Amino acid sequence: MSFSCYKVLLFRNIFGKTKFPRFSVVSPRYLSFGNQVEQYAKDGAVCLRGCFSQRWVDTVKRGIQKVFDNPSKYSEKIPSDSGKGVYFNDYLQWRNIEEFQEYIRDSPAPEIATTFLQEEEVAFYHEHVFIKESFNESATPWHHDQSYYPIDGWQNCSIWMPVTPVEAKTMQFIKGSHKWGKWFAPRYFETAENYNIEKDGTERHYETVPEINEEQHEIVSWQMEPGDCLVFHMRAVHGSYTTNTSSTSRQTLVTRWLGSDATLARRPWKTSPPVKPSDITFGGLVKNSQDFPVYSRVSKRYVDGFQ
Numbered sequence: 001m002s003f004s005c006y007k008v009l010l011f012r013n014i015f016g017k018t019k020f021p022r023f024s025v026v027s028p029r030y031l032s033f034g035n036q037v038e039q040y041a042k043d044g045a046v047c048l049r050g051c052f053s054q055r056w057v058d059t060v061k062r063g064i065q066k067v068f069d070n071p072s073k074y075s076e077k078i079p080s081d082s083g084k085g086v087y088f089n090d091y092l093q094w095r096n097i098e099e100f101q102e103y104i105r106d107s108p109a110p111e112i113a114t115t116f117l118q119e120e121e122v123a124f125y126h127e128h129v130f131i132k133e134s135f136n137e138s139a140t141p142w143h144h145d146q147s148y149y150p151i152d153g154w155q156n157c158s159i160w161m162p163v164t165p166v167e168a169k170t171m172q173f174i175k176g177s178h179k180w181g182k183w184f185a186p187r188y189f190e191t192a193e194n195y196n197i198e199k200d201g202t203e204r205h206y207e208t209v210p211e212i213n214e215e216q217h218e219i220v221s222w223q224m225e226p227g228d229c230l231v232f233h234m235r236a237v238h239g240s241y242t243t244n245t246s247s248t249s250r251q252t253l254v255t256r257w258l259g260s261d262a263t264l265a266r267r268p269w270k271t272s273p274p275v276k277p278s279d280i281t282f283g284g285l286v287k288n289s290q291d292f293p294v295y296s297r298v299s300k301r302y303v304d305g306f307q
């Protein structure tokens with residue numbers, strides 16, 4: 001565990017759990033990750049070691065189990081060709097899952113997001129659960145995330161936090177791909193096909209993700225333990241073509257965070273998640289919507305909270 005992360009956990013442990021609802025008054029004051037903030041800006045993805053204590057691993061694991069036992073209408077269970085296990089994902093359940101609310105509010109996650117985005121405030125966008133059962137070989141096709149979302153703007157990140165050990169080459173990133181200046185069409189995880197353009201009229205051109213290979217691209221990935229996390233940009237190209245060869249399911253909670261320039265954007269397809277805030281118009285700043293809790297690094301709490 002890095003010294004900086006240790007300080008965060010110590011601070012949390014002294015004060016323990018804060019009461020829900022509404023705002024946490026307890027936050028890490030000394031979060032610093034040395035040159036990893038610059039590395040994130042340059043590479044678009046970093047792995048942070050030991051940032052989440054066992055409390056958060058256990059809390060999130062309970063929440064993930066609840067989601068798996070009671071999936072939403074948005075959930076997907078992708079079978080593998082060999083019939084071994086499923087590749088499950090679901091999102092937008094955080095308002096129903098108190099463990100996720102606790103994690104979003106009281107864990108180091110919002111402070112990590114503000115630190116890596118170098119922002120005073122971040123809006124919590126949504127959460128996403130991924131479970132890849134043992135020996136499932138379903139691929140996560142190379143993609144970047146932002147074109148799935150009705151969100152424009154550069155200041156954003158996802159925090160991918162596994163609650164089980166993760167084998168090397170699981171989540172693979174192409175270094176610096178967030179800065180390619182390209183937008184790629186979203187792809188269905190089940191078929192790897194691009195989303196269909198349903199309504200055009202947007203000025204942006206969305207390309208098909210090119211063939212990715214180690215000769216032409218610098219690919220990074222990390223073996224991880226529960227409590228480690230990845231922070232990655234929503235334009236960073238990533239994927240996974242490896243089978244989960246471990247005897248346990250790989251289980252991850254991803255939280256998505258937006259900074260000061262995030263605006264509501266039109267996409268020529270049904271976005272994923274397929275919901276938009278009703279209180280801002282296209283081009284409007286996301287942080288002005290009541291739908292997204294806003295965390296302040298200055299106040300060390302959510303200043304525009306959970307409803």
Ligand SMILES: O=C(O)CCC(=O)C(=O)O
Pocket residue numbers: 128130132140145158160238240252254
């Ligand atoms: O965890 C996975 O299997 C895929 C995650 C992913 O692609 C994402 O969080 O954007």
